[in-house]
Amino acid sequence: MSCVKEADALKHKSQVINEMQKKDHKQLWMGLHNDRFDQFWAINRKLMEYPAEENGFRYIPFRIYQTTTERPFIQKLFRPVATDGQLHTLGDLLKEVCPSAVAPEDGEKKNQVMIHGIEPMLETPLQWLSEHLSYPDNFLHISIIPQPVD
Numbered sequence: 001m002s003c004v005k006e007a008d009a010l011k012h013k014s015q016v017i018n019e020m021q022k023k024d025h026k027q028l029w030m031g032l033h034n035d036r037f038d039q040f041w042a043i044n045r046k047l048m049e050y051p052a053e054e055n056g057f058r059y060i061p062f063r064i065y066q067t068t069t070e071r072p073f074i075q076k077l078f079r080p081v082a083t084d085g086q087l088h089t090l091g092d093l094l095k096e097v098c099p100s101a102v103a104p105e106d107g108e109k110k111n112q113v114m115i116h117g118i119e120p121m122l123e124t125p126l127q128w129l130s131e132h133l134s135y136p137d138n139f140l141h142i143s144i145i146p147q148p149v150d
Helices: 002-012 015-019 022-033 037-047 090-097 126-133
Strands: 062-066 111-114 140-146
Touching (some): 002 015, 002 037, 022 037, 062 090
Parallel strands (some): 062 140
Antiparallel strands (some): 111 140
């Protein structure tokens, strides 16, 4: 629940979680605990919405995991929309936060970027990834895995 609250603080300034009743908090937790997706999602849906006048969340809750560093994960503030109104992509996030994970234009791909066991395209909008591929804690967990060497 603390990660859900942290994600809501990043996305909505904690407004959604603070407006929820105690029974909603319990339903969210019990739905997750008892593997009841419908029960969990009925409440979690509120945490994944944003006002129509905004192009997305305030910040994207994410953590990047790498096997090649000492740090357990990287987590920074990152907005889903650039100042010019363009949607940021997964590639934009990686270039800013973890540039070594992205292959240069003319270079060989050295890493796989995995979310839920799939390798999304770097052109995928970060807002979409956060809405559709976040884990139950509402964080986008991104793994950077060195490309296997044959």
